[in-house]
Amino acid sequence: MIHVDQLSKTYGAVDAISGVSFKVQAGAVVGLLGPNGAGKTTTMRILCGCIGATAGTATINGQDVALAPAAVKSAIGYLPETPPLYGHMVVRDFIRFAATIKGVSDVEGATDAVIQTVGLDHDVGGLPASERIISHLSKGYQQRVGLAQALVHDPAVLVLDEPTSGLDPAQRRDLRDLLKRLARAQNRTVILSTHVLAEVEAICDEVVIISGGRVVAQDSIEALRGTGSMIRLRVGQPSDDLVDTLSALRGVSEVVDEGEGRLQLTVGADVRADVAREAAVFDLLELSQSEGLEDIYLRLTGGQA
Amino acid sequence: MTPILAIARREVAAFFATPVGWLCLTAFAAISGFFFAMMATEFSVQATTAAYNPYVAEQINLNDWLIQPFFANTSVVLLMLSPALSMRLFAEDRANKSLELLLSSPVTSGQIVLGKFLGALGFVSVMLASTLPLTGMLYWLGTPDTGILLSCYLSAFLLAASFLSVGLLTSAMTENQIVALVTGFALLLVLWVLSWAETIAGGALGQVLAGISMLSHLDQLLKGLFHLADAVYFITFVGVFLFATTQRVEAFRWR
Numbered sequence: 205m206i207h208v209d210q211l212s213k214t215y216g217a218v219d220a221i222s223g224v225s226f227k228v229q230a231g232a233v234v235g236l237l238g239p240n241g242a243g244k245t246t247t248m249r250i251l252c253g254c255i256g257a258t259a260g261t262a263t264i265n266g267q268d269v270a271l272a273p274a275a276v277k278s279a280i281g282y283l284p285e286t287p288p289l290y291g292h293m294v295v296r297d298f299i300r301f302a303a304t305i306k307g308v309s310d311v312e313g314a315t316d317a318v319i320q321t322v323g324l325d326h327d328v329g330g331l332p333a334s335e336r337i338i339s340h341l342s343k344g345y346q347q348r349v350g351l352a353q354a355l356v357h358d359p360a361v362l363v364l365d366e367p368t369s370g371l372d373p374a375q376r377r378d379l380r381d382l383l384k385r386l387a388r389a390q391n392r393t394v395i396l397s398t399h400v401l402a403e404v405e406a407i408c409d410e411v412v413i414i415s416g417g418r419v420v421a422q423d424s425i426e427a428l429r430g431t432g433s434m435i436r437l438r439v440g441q442p443s444d445d446l447v448d449t450l451s452a453l454r455g456v457s458e459v460v461d462e463g464e465g466r467l468q469l470t471v472g473a474d475v476r477a478d479v480a481r482e483a484a485v486f487d488l489l490e491l492s493q494s495e496g497l498e499d500i501y502l503r504l505t506g507g508q509a
Numbered sequence: 510m511t512p513i514l515a516i517a518r519r520e521v522a523a524f525f526a527t528p529v530g531w532l533c534l535t536a537f538a539a540i541s542g543f544f545f546a547m548m549a550t551e552f553s554v555q556a557t558t559a560a561y562n563p564y565v566a567e568q569i570n571l572n573d574w575l576i577q578p579f580f581a582n583t584s585v586v587l588l589m590l591s592p593a594l595s596m597r598l599f600a601e602d603r604a605n606k607s608l609e610l611l612l613s614s615p616v617t618s619g620q621i622v623l624g625k626f627l628g629a630l631g632f633v634s635v636m637l638a639s640t641l642p643l644t645g646m647l648y649w650l651g652t653p654d655t656g657i658l659l660s661c662y663l664s665a666f667l668l669a670a671s672f673l674s675v676g677l678l679t680s681a682m683t684e685n686q687i688v689a690l691v692t693g694f695a696l697l698l699v700l701w702v703l704s705w706a707e708t709i710a711g712g713a714l715g716q717v718l719a720g721i722s723m724l725s726h727l728d729q730l731l732k733g734l735f736h737l738a739d740a741v742y743f744i745t746f747v748g749v750f751l752f753a754t755t756q757r758v759e760a761f762r763w764r
Contacts, residue, residue, distance in 0.1 A: 254612040256762050277615040288610035290519070292526040304515040305614045311510075353610060 205230040205393050206251070206361065211260035213246050220246040221417040223260070228395065228410075230360075233387045235404035236397040238414035239505050244397040245285065247414065248363050251395070252282040264361060278307060281359035285366045287350025291339030295324055295349050298338060302353035318356045322348045322382065344375030348382075355386070361393045362386070368403060376400075383407055401497050411497075415505040427474065428500055435469040435479060440487030449482050465489070512616045513624045520598065520628020529597065530632065533590045538639040544582045545643045548575050549650075571653045576644075577731050580661040583640065584727060587633070587669050588701060592693035594632065595676025596686040598625045599758075603684040608761070618758040622751055626670075626677055633669040637662065657733035664730035667743040671723060672697055674750035681757040 206228040213220045221243035228234050236244045249255045251262050253273045262269045269276045290298055299318060303311045319325050324334045324345070333345050341349070347367060354362060367383065368376045384407050387394045398404060404411055405425060413421040421428065439446065442465040451459045455473035462468055469479065480491055510518070524530030552574045559566035602608040611621050647653040679693035680686075703722035707715040719725045723746075726739040 249609075252613045254609055254762065274615040274617075277613060280613070282609070282613040284606060284609045284613075286606040286609075288607040288613075289605075290523065290607055291605075292523060293519075297522075301515055301519050302610065302614075304510050305512040305611065305616050307512070307615055 205232075205265065206395070207261075207263045208247070208251070209261050209263075211247065211250060211262055212258045213243075213250060213255070214258045219417050221414070224414065224417070224419050225260075226412045226419055226422045228393060230393055231391045232410055233394045233396070233408045235408035235411040236395055236414065237399075237401070237404065237411050237501055237505075238397075242414045242505070243417040244414055245365055248282070248365050248395065248397060249284075252280050252363055253277050254282070278357065279359055280361045280363060281354030281357065283347075283350045283354040283362075283364045283367055285369060287346055288353070289338050289346060289349055291337070293338055295319075295334045295336055295338055295341070295352075298349065299334075299352050299356055303356045306357040308357050314356050314358070318352045321355060321386070322352045323378075324348055324352060342375070344371055344378065347371065347375070347379060351379075351382070359392075361395070364394065364396045366397055366399065368398065368400065376403075380406060401501060405497055413501060413504050420504045421500075425497060428497065433470060433472070434493070435471055435476065436490070436492050437467050437469070437479065437483055437488065438490040439465045439467070439483050440489055441465070443486055446483065446486045450479060453478050453482070512614070513620050513627065516611070516616075516621060516624025517627035517631060520625055521631045523597075523628075524594070524632040527597070529593060533594055534632075534636055534639065537586055537590055537636045540586050541579075541583050541640050542643065544586075545579055545640075548579055571647060571651050572657045572733070575647070576653060576657055576661055579643075580665055580731055581727075583665055584668050587665065587672060588697055589694070590636075591633070591669060591672035592676045592679070592690050592697065595629055595673050595693060596680055596689040598629060598677055599681040599754075600684055600686045600689045604686075612761065618762075619755045622677065622681075622755045622758055626673060626751060626754075629673045629677070630670055633673065634666070637665055637669070654733065660730055660733040660735055663735075664727055667730070667740070668723065668727065671743055671746045671750075674747045674754070675700070678750050678754045678757065681754050 208224055208226050211224040212222050224243065224247055236247065238244050246255070250257045251264070251269060253269050253276055256270060264276050264279055267275050267279075290301075293301070296315060296319065299315045300311055303314045308314045319334045325332050327333075328336060328341065328345065333341060333348070338346060338349055351364075351367070354364070364383070368379050371379060380403055383394070383396070386392065387407060394407075396404075396408065408425065410422065410424050411428060412419055442461075442463075447459050447461055447467065450456055450467065450469060453475055455475040456469050456471050456479075458470040460468045460470075469475075476491065476493065480488060483491065524533075552569075552571070555565070555569050555574060559569045599608070602611070644653075644658060647658075675696055676689070676693040679696065680689040682692070683689050700721070701723050703718050703724075705722075707719040707722075709715075710718055720742075726742045729736055729739055
């Protein structure tokens with residue numbers, strides 16, 4: 205579906221991204237993670253045809269963004285970090301305008317549909333949000349208008365650059381729920397960048413972690429968790445036999461008996477299934493990977509925020 | 510509706526939604542009204558004199574004494590107001606990040622530039638239309654030459670198109686509207702008075718400078734003399750600046 209191959213972008217002497225490569229399957233919801241300045245926005249802007257790459261290719265449905273920009277742009281909906289809005293316009297007029305320049309044939313129908321989809325038909329101060337002037341709306345509703353312009357042409361791919369940044373917790377929760385619905389309901393491919401790891405865990409199937417302009421990891425969240433280096437477990441029947449058995453497992457480099465049935469394993473691979481099977485004989489009570497997504501993210505990005 | 514017309518329509522609506530648009534419209538209508546009143550008064554004085562002097566009566570007519578001076582002055586007002594109208598066309602979009610909507614949509618840079626240009630030209634046409642009651646009054650007062658009147662409106666329209674094409678380019682060069690305004694006005698002023706350098710430079714260079722200057726092409730149109738060369742000049746002028754602006758917008762993608 206989306207294939208990014210050795211993508212590079214240079215601004216003067218500065219490499220914004222350098223050799224970024226990843227693939228996204230159709231219908232996947234992918235979180236693009238990385239510290240500020242890692243190159244997430246640059247990658248997204250190249251994907252959406254807003255800027256060109258210095259080297260490398262990005263294809264969507266087999267079509268190169270640089271060679272067939274119109275076809276690619278018709279297939280993509282893009283919500284930048286700052287929603288691209290004309291504040292003086294009425295929401296409905298703005299969405300109509302976006303639909304027209306995106307080549308939608310039934311502008312009125314698409315406008316009505318997207319207003320309902322993103323919840324702009326809700327009353328705000330006695331009028332539906334869709335009939336209000338954009339600059340008079342809250343930031344949460346403005347973000348929904350931004351989402352509406354990205355969705356109005358029913359794109360197969362949705363690219364969202366930090367869609368919940370600057371929102372209060374309630375607005376963030378509402379928008380997160382909306383994004384979850386949008387991603388799941390229509391089998392749409394979604395690429396989402398964010399700093400909120402809980403959001404990624406809640407919405408995404410996979411993550412691509414970018415640091416210093418390069419991809420440092422791409423995998424499913426589950427598999428990334430499996431690369432965590434610590435497993436803690438507690439059993440009901442402590443035994444030296446269990447320690448010996450676990451120590452002999454492939455991928456386990458050290459087992460520390462902490463007493464009262466608690467063991468800490470240092471691992472180099474995802475061995476949770478093997479550990480659970482062996483520990484079950486000794487009444488397994490708890491098993492957890494000690495690294496969360498946040499720890500993994502910090503380890504892979506060198507601890508940059 | 511095509512994307513170009515949609516962009517143009519949005520730009521026209523934006524002028525009416527912002528104070529700058531209304532200020533320019535009001536200022537244009539007020540200043541042109543003032544000029545018209547002054548010239549009509551002067552014409553009336555001269556016409557009264559002419560009643561007692563057959564020689565003056567032969568010289569005086571609506572076309573030379575009112576229509577042409579009025580449109581010559583209107584041209585200067587357009588020169589001053591056009592950069593104020595065009596300054597926001599790209600600079601505002603870039604500063605507000607709303608340009609991302611256009612750049613990520615399946616429209617070409619040429620369509621974006623043409624849409625914005627036509628929108629601004631549409632608004633200037635409304636400004637020019639605000640003078641219709643004034644020129645309409647001439648038919649009540651006397652018998653103006655309709656051909657000259659139409660030629661004057663055409664010259665004002667072509668001039669406005671030229672001014673806006675320059676302003677569009679300077680707006681695309683910066684995110685700061687004031688910088689776009691000042692550079693646009695300075696560039697227009699240079700192009701406006703280039704013909705004055707004809708006498709200083711002399712020879713072939715002087716002729717080239719006069720050929721580039723707007724003033725030398727405007728004179729004939731204001732007299733009601735429609736030369737193809739003048740029309741080609743203005744259309745080429747607009748084409749060159751729109752092309753340069755399109756290249757500038759393309760450069761946004763490749764910086």
